[in-house]
Amino acid sequence: MKTTVSRRTFIKGGLAGTVVATVLPEKKSQAATFEGYPDGMGVLVDLTRCVGCRSCEAACNEEQKLPQPDKPFDDFSVFDEIHHGQKRRTDETRYTVVNRYDVPGLDHPLFRKIQCNHCQEPACLTSCFVNAYTKTPEGAVIYNPNVCVGCRTCMIACPFNIPTFKYSSAFNPRIMKCIFCYDTRLKEGRPPACVEACPQEALTFGKRNKLLEIGRQRIRETPDKYEDHIYGEHEVGGTAWMYLSSVPFDQVGFDTHVPKEPILNYVKDFLGIVPMVLTVWPALFAGFHLLATRKDWLKNKNEDTHEEE
Amino acid sequence: MRTRKKMLQATLAIAIGGILLWPEPGRTMEAADAPETVEINSLARLYSGVDFNHAMHTEIASCVQCHHHTTGGEVTDPNCIRCHAKSGEADTVSCKECHSSDRFSKDDLSKRDNPALYHIDKPGLKGAYHLNCVTCHQKTGGPTGCQDCHTMTEAGEKMFQTGQHAPSETTGGEHSGH
Incomplete structure (x- = not known):
């Protein structure tokens, strides 16, 4: 049987990824201090x-x-x-x-x-x-x-x-x-x-x-x-x-x-999260979904194999 | 007494020095020296030039009102007095000698970058004419419509899309304005 990622490890990884993605944009974008072209x-x-x-x-x-x-x-x-x-x-x-x-x-x-x-x-x-x-x-x-x-x-x-x-x-x-x-x-x-x-x-x-x-x-x-x-x-x-x-x-x-x-200053924090939401969240929640339905899937699979036998 | 003599000498020196250093009263132009009419047409393109009745205007306004300090008259604007209280008659009184006709050109703008320059805000020639004339006309009830002073040329009618270039009734129509 191939090794699968345990639910706990997966959630840990997902959360860590989210945190990293949230922290990384902290490096201020240039726009924050831009005072116009001289x-x-x-x-x-x-x-x-x-x-x-x-x-x-x-x-x-x-x-x-x-x-x-x-x-x-x-x-x-x-x-x-x-x-x-x-x-x-x-x-x-x-x-x-x-x-x-x-x-x-x-x-x-x-x-x-x-x-x-x-x-x-x-x-x-x-x-x-x-x-x-x-x-x-x-x-x-x-x-x-x-x-x-x-x-x-x-x-x-x-x-x-x-x-x-x-x-x-x-x-x-x-x-x-x-x-x-x-x-x-x-x-x-x-x-x-x-x-x-x-x-x-x-x-x-x-x-x-x-x-x-x-x-x-x-x-x-x-x-x-x-x-x-x-x-x-x-x-x-x-x-x-x-x-x-x-x-x-x-x-x-x-x-x-x-x-x-x-106006940018009012939306910058929000816009900074968008890439993270678009990249990390889909993987994270797809993982949640797969893990949550894994038992059913295994059960169905087992039933299928039994029927075949 | 020695001290009295010294004092007298000093007083005399100050008096003579004062007379020598006393600024020569600036020469002042007379309105009568001015031309009867001035043709203002160096910028004429969209509007024809203006035959400016100078003689008439000297009767209703003083020289300094339009010519600032250049005619040597008494300057009253507190901002101008700071430097021009006794600057006397200038070499020229013509508007275009000081107000550039190429205002906002690269050359004009770079000249104004000089940090020692006070007159960073001196209007160009067209601005100088209109600011001088229109501002006074508004206050005194003089003519203020564009064509009250100069008629529109054909080039003007083209740009303003009026007269023979006016929008026709058929193509115009009510504009919604969104």
Whole structure:
């Protein structure tokens, strides 16, 4: 009779394997201390400067060869549009959108441009199980449609609701989002099309570290003009696109409840267990099952042999 | 007395030194020296240039409001006073001499990496024009619409997809917006 592993040894081994697998990922992944690429570029958006001319939207449409809009880019009636109770948002036809905010007590409206904020540690990237997303050393979060399976987890993961799905091509899945003009401009060190188009220099392009200096200088030298906060400096672990505002950020549509650390940190511990669960557990529980049913199996086998005799 | 003599000498020395070192009052430009109109068109592409009525603007604004410290006028911005209180008239008062037209180019960005540079946030030429003009127009009730100052060119109509490049009724349609 061939030697079989005793039940006790098997369970011991299985448990030991589980413990080892749980302990091993303790070696911190690099992501835990990643503070962004040192020379990563970014854009500082100054809401006090934006006049809502929509030049950035027009330039983006042209640069990214997006479909023709419903209304011309010099039509300002779009600021009154409400879809499903919300102001305009990015979708498969537009990577950036400017919205108007009428802030109580302010004699003029404020405008806020939205696009991908190009997080230092992007949640879309973390959530994507086919690695369709890449954070480039230049600062852009880019997307590879060739590997995308269209699961749309990134759309759920993004704290800013930026990635959108191209529903018009569901069989050739494609996420549509701002890529910081990576292919055509950023890669060569040039600013994205929206920045170049902005007449008011409401968009300042530069190294992220330098933009923080500029932002702090503006706040320090004209403290009456600005909220003492750079949105995106720490939000979700820091973003490449950051904002200055003259009014509290929640009054101009910003989510001020996003965490100050990367979304990844909230799921890392859990995600670390997943490989262990997927590899060790099936073997362990299959073993339990086989051991538990071994007696029956032996009994059946014996009965079979008796019958044959 | 020796001490009194010394004191007199010292006082005299300080007085003479003071006069010699007294900063020469910076020369100041006169509004009357300025041109009647300035054609602002070096960046014109999507919009035509602006025929800026300089004479009219000198009547409603002081030189320093637009030209900062360069015309030698009295600087009032507390941030500028720190260095430019007595810097006098500059060699040039033209916007484009200080505000680069290639803002955000590699060259422009690397120049701003200089750790000794204070003006890390100096707007480019296009930004300087618009921030100067629009900000004041908003405050004083001047024209603020894009085409109030410069008409859109054909290239502009193409980019903004308006005018002859406007979306037609048939292809437009209601956008769902998801």
